[in-house]
Amino acid sequence: MSCPTPIIVALDFPSREAALDLAARLDPAQCRVKVGKELFTRCGPEIVETLQAQGFEVFLDLKFHDIPNTTAMAVKAAAELGVWMVNVHCSGGLRMMRACRETLDGIAGRRPLLIGVTVLTSMEREDLAGIGLDVEPQQQVLRLAALAEQAGLDGLVCSAQEAPALKAAQPRLQLVTPGIRPAGSAQDDQRRILTPRQALEAGSDYLVIGRPISQAADPARALAALVAELR
Numbered sequence: 001m002s003c004p005t006p007i008i009v010a011l012d013f014p015s016r017e018a019a020l021d022l023a024a025r026l027d028p029a030q031c032r033v034k035v036g037k038e039l040f041t042r043c044g045p046e047i048v049e050t051l052q053a054q055g056f057e058v059f060l061d062l063k064f065h066d067i068p069n070t071t072a073m074a075v076k077a078a079a080e081l082g083v084w085m086v087n088v089h090c091s092g093g094l095r096m097m098r099a100c101r102e103t104l105d106g107i108a109g110r111r112p113l114l115i116g117v118t119v120l121t122s123m124e125r126e127d128l129a130g131i132g133l134d135v136e137p138q139q140q141v142l143r144l145a146a147l148a149e150q151a152g153l154d155g156l157v158c159s160a161q162e163a164p165a166l167k168a169a170q171p172r173l174q175l176v177t178p179g180i181r182p183a184g185s186a187q188d189d190q191r192r193i194l195t196p197r198q199a200l201e202a203g204s205d206y207l208v209i210g211r212p213i214s215q216a217a218d219p220a221r222a223l224a225a226l227v228a229e230l231r
């Protein structure tokens with residue numbers, strides 16, 4: 001059964017035990033989970049299989065960024081692991097994204113959603129200037145979104161701040177938005193943020209939420225409050 005809420009909880013932990021401890025407090029009917037670089041590098045594919053066996057749909061957030069063949073084969077491996085969503089960096093270019101899409105099209109059975117990372121939500125204009133891009137984040141996001149659309153990707157990782165412009169420019173693409181901060185919670189290293197409700201109203205399809213849930217005194221309660229806020 002597919003989860004009816006838009007919430008994806010980031011399991012950013014240094015051990016299998018810590019990740020599974022949080023997962024045990026969550027309900028697969030209330031959220032999906034995200035396995036990122038830290039947890040996957042520590043635990044490998046087994047953690048994904050365990051979470052899936054517990055009923056969670058898993059977003060494998062490894063943000064692949066490499067030459068077309070290498071990236072496409074990585075995405076294929078993720079598909080064979082049975083993940084619900086996988087992502088690549090749009091800045092890997094059109095040929096790379098196309099190779100990923102074509103490889104997934106050749107896979108029998110249900111394929112994962114293929115999502116392109118645009119501009120990290122931790123970045124603002126001056127960070128882009130630091131890597132030689134003299135543009136506002138939204139301008140760069142829209143540029144990469146057009147490439148992702150051309151390559152046939154299913155959606156984008158972006159800030160919810162860009163959702164209205166993206167829904168107007170690229171209405172087919174699903175928007176996966178980290179940088180979600182309930183009112184009054186710590187911004188941490190995020191820069192382009194919105195609250196859960198603002199994000200949904202702006203047009204986000206999925207909200208990626210990590211520390212506001214994983215570092216809460218009662219994560220189950222924090223998740224329930226978010227689900228209620230979004231109803």
Ligand SMILES: O=c1ccn([C@@H]2O[C@H](COP(=O)(O)O)[C@@H](O)[C@H]2O)c(=O)[nH]1
Pocket residue numbers: 010012036117119120121122157158178179180188190208209210211212
């Ligand atoms: O642009 C991006 C892409 C990915 N992320 C990931 O989302 C979560 C956010 O966690 P918080 O604790 O809610 O900040 C984290 O796993 C990132 O790797 C992102 O934040 N921004």
